[in-house]
Amino acid sequence: MSEPESPGPVTRRRLLGTAAATAAAGLAAGAGGAAAAQALTAAPAPTPLTAVGTDRVPFHGAHQAGIAQRAQAVGQLAAFDLRPAGRSRRALAALLRRWTAAAAAMAEGRPPSDDDQVALDAGPSRLTVTFGLGRSLFARVDGLGDRLPAALAPIPAFGQDQLDPARSDGDLFVQIGADDPNVAWHALRTVQRLARGTAAVRWQMSGFNRAPGAATVDRTPRNLMGQVDGTGNPASLGKVWVPRSSGDQAWMRGGSYAVVRRIRMLLDDWDELDGGRQEAVIGRRRSTGAPLSAPAHAPERTPMDLAATGSDGLPAIAANAHIRLAAPQSNGGATLLRRTFSFHDGYDPDGAPDAGLLFVAWQADPRTGFVPVQRRLDRGDALSVFVRHVSSALFAVPPGCAPGEYVGQPLLEA
Amino acid sequence: MSEPESPGPVTRRRLLGTAAATAAAGLAAGAGGAAAAQALTAAPAPTPLTAVGTDRVPFHGAHQAGIAQRAQAVGQLAAFDLRPAGRSRRALAALLRRWTAAAAAMAEGRPPSDDDQVALDAGPSRLTVTFGLGRSLFARVDGLGDRLPAALAPIPAFGQDQLDPARSDGDLFVQIGADDPNVAWHALRTVQRLARGTAAVRWQMSGFNRAPGAATVDRTPRNLMGQVDGTGNPASLGKVWVPRSSGDQAWMRGGSYAVVRRIRMLLDDWDELDGGRQEAVIGRRRSTGAPLSAPAHAPERTPMDLAATGSDGLPAIAANAHIRLAAPQSNGGATLLRRTFSFHDGYDPDGAPDAGLLFVAWQADPRTGFVPVQRRLDRGDALSVFVRHVSSALFAVPPGCAPGEYVGQPLLEA
Numbered sequence: 001m002s003e004p005e006s007p008g009p010v011t012r013r014r015l016l017g018t019a020a021a022t023a024a025a026g027l028a029a030g031a032g033g034a035a036a037a038q039a040l041t042a043a044p045a046p047t048p049l050t051a052v053g054t055d056r057v058p059f060h061g062a063h064q065a066g067i068a069q070r071a072q073a074v075g076q077l078a079a080f081d082l083r084p085a086g087r088s089r090r091a092l093a094a095l096l097r098r099w100t101a102a103a104a105a106m107a108e109g110r111p112p113s114d115d116d117q118v119a120l121d122a123g124p125s126r127l128t129v130t131f132g133l134g135r136s137l138f139a140r141v142d143g144l145g146d147r148l149p150a151a152l153a154p155i156p157a158f159g160q161d162q163l164d165p166a167r168s169d170g171d172l173f174v175q176i177g178a179d180d181p182n183v184a185w186h187a188l189r190t191v192q193r194l195a196r197g198t199a200a201v202r203w204q205m206s207g208f209n210r211a212p213g214a215a216t217v218d219r220t221p222r223n224l225m226g227q228v229d230g231t232g233n234p235a236s237l238g239k240v241w242v243p244r245s246s247g248d249q250a251w252m253r254g255g256s257y258a259v260v261r262r263i264r265m266l267l268d269d270w271d272e273l274d275g276g277r278q279e280a281v282i283g284r285r286r287s288t289g290a291p292l293s294a295p296a297h298a299p300e301r302t303p304m305d306l307a308a309t310g311s312d313g314l315p316a317i318a319a320n321a322h323i324r325l326a327a328p329q330s331n332g333g334a335t336l337l338r339r340t341f342s343f344h345d346g347y348d349p350d351g352a353p354d355a356g357l358l359f360v361a362w363q364a365d366p367r368t369g370f371v372p373v374q375r376r377l378d379r380g381d382a383l384s385v386f387v388r389h390v391s392s393a394l395f396a397v398p399p400g401c402a403p404g405e406y407v408g409q410p411l412l413e414a
Numbered sequence: 415m416s417e418p419e420s421p422g423p424v425t426r427r428r429l430l431g432t433a434a435a436t437a438a439a440g441l442a443a444g445a446g447g448a449a450a451a452q453a454l455t456a457a458p459a460p461t462p463l464t465a466v467g468t469d470r471v472p473f474h475g476a477h478q479a480g481i482a483q484r485a486q487a488v489g490q491l492a493a494f495d496l497r498p499a500g501r502s503r504r505a506l507a508a509l510l511r512r513w514t515a516a517a518a519a520m521a522e523g524r525p526p527s528d529d530d531q532v533a534l535d536a537g538p539s540r541l542t543v544t545f546g547l548g549r550s551l552f553a554r555v556d557g558l559g560d561r562l563p564a565a566l567a568p569i570p571a572f573g574q575d576q577l578d579p580a581r582s583d584g585d586l587f588v589q590i591g592a593d594d595p596n597v598a599w600h601a602l603r604t605v606q607r608l609a610r611g612t613a614a615v616r617w618q619m620s621g622f623n624r625a626p627g628a629a630t631v632d633r634t635p636r637n638l639m640g641q642v643d644g645t646g647n648p649a650s651l652g653k654v655w656v657p658r659s660s661g662d663q664a665w666m667r668g669g670s671y672a673v674v675r676r677i678r679m680l681l682d683d684w685d686e687l688d689g690g691r692q693e694a695v696i697g698r699r700r701s702t703g704a705p706l707s708a709p710a711h712a713p714e715r716t717p718m719d720l721a722a723t724g725s726d727g728l729p730a731i732a733a734n735a736h737i738r739l740a741a742p743q744s745n746g747g748a749t750l751l752r753r754t755f756s757f758h759d760g761y762d763p764d765g766a767p768d769a770g771l772l773f774v775a776w777q778a779d780p781r782t783g784f785v786p787v788q789r790r791l792d793r794g795d796a797l798s799v800f801v802r803h804v805s806s807a808l809f810a811v812p813p814g815c816a817p818g819e820y821v822g823q824p825l826l827e828a
Contacts, residue, residue, distance in 0.1 A: 116681075117701075179625055181756075182622065185756070189767065193685070201761050211596070227531075267530075271607070342596070345759075346618060347615050
């Protein structure tokens, strides 16, 4: 009911216990983890936390946070365009330095500088803030033109795209996730406030997922079509990170590329299909998420068998089923890490909800990841008549950084 | 990871344990609780729950759920207008019967009929669905004119109102709250689907609060100004429910009245005030929420002393401070139960967030509750230059019902 009187020794111990556990997880993730662990245990006593004990994700490390971790209950996606005053390496570096410092503080549950207190006693709540760079940035900021990664090539137009340019692209990208809606909003507001004068919001989208809970935390989420969504994600993140051997821009090694698509679902049309037809369109059972090639009560992660046939001799997973066309084995091994949020922003005049999926897909190179998969889906996916891609963006997401560094520093200072 | 194979005896036992505990809470709440307890323990085996053990709020009882309970992490507010086909007592009764059955099922974690599966395995997550009736309904449906409660008198216009009629009023009101965003959305979609042909969405607003967690569940939430918001709520709900002795419409006894206002916060202006001036505007400390009449480290719920003066001889709580003007002792004892959600719906062209508070205030009679308090605030509240009321609605929220009954039945059938 009331504020704790002081952080006190018990609180400190609990904080360090949490920090040690999460730092250990960071160590496993890559080289940057060691620096992060050292910083977390050797740092001066932080501003007292009034809510320790809630989960947190270390900000620092070899890779940015918010990619490898399970998607949070709430997501905030925003793109910013540089204002004229922000179109220099110096101004951009200063912005990324401010953003990095604030994101690192908030990920530990500490208020950023000049805080508005909106999340003051809410705890970190698994907050992640992930920063990306759009292709337009490299043309706008002097001296960056020759540092444009080849992998940041424009995504080709697809036949079924119905894209709104105002909600597509952008110089800078911020992906925020947290299990507490207030914490996610506070991070979005903080990022926007810190950008004042340098960059303005180009577009912003709010999304959500199932909240974590004892009964649900290990389950694959359902999307707004009622489908278990994300079962096919790769078990390994090997194809998510730009490898050290990459011949593309060196500053992106350890980074990743985010394809962001606002995919509206035509839910009123979808609802008119019976359950069996919905399953045939996707290729998975509605109840469990298991592929239709598996026996009736098979668990969700039963591998799909694209050659299996039913008692009628037809393919168990239809020729135009979504999961067949999206499968790595249908696309030369192309693999995406999908890390999505649902969205709902009101209704059309006819009462149809403007709702669907904020699709965020991660890969080491979109030219061999999202692009070939989407090309195939665009041509024949049975799901395509029930969805509409209404915005699209691609961002280079630099590797993580160590304490004292900022995201994007190797691009701007090396 | 996978679906449980069957509900099994352990699952059943856990379910009944939860039901018994929540039914006991219902008993304490009022007469309807006894019926609810009986129904929950004597009901036939429900559709298997795939996620038991998460918190739930009993739907049935003397009062509707979603008023006395702490506000959930996610809120969905929607008003519906009856279509021509819905403007009869019979059609309205059928709609309220469908809505009641679906809300009761979802509150137990069971799928409603013809379910879209969006929240299939998410658990009830403290879901509440609360139904209300607007003044326009009584003019539209034959035979209801003489059943209009006097307490449903139009809210007078206030000098500082800037109301959008399209986002105000409405024939029917649905307030949804859940700690899981997917569960809240599923309930909204279900209510909308069940209204098809009978009623259409007039307006809909999404809101949020801090997520419940071990460290935060007992704290008063903060709003988007960073202020602890809700400290002054009454300790007793005596002035929330329409009393049995009410001389107004008998069908509203045990019900309540909801004033719903979308209050935009001018956050960029607010941010320009320093912390001391922000505290003076509200009358409370930013850090703890304690009134400025209390010593520096006093806890949040220290009673306010409107007569206290500071060392400068001036009132500790300024003459135009928000909490002074809103206090019951400034308004002849008028008391509101505030049960609010924050909102954020994008940005103005100048970059200002369209964000603020979905204010939902509950009382036995708005003519002696919200109206006198708002009249006083409208005239002199220091906060008023930082907020803008952009929509307003008032709904009669009937009492709760027992299993087998539906919300509003005494209005339509007695």
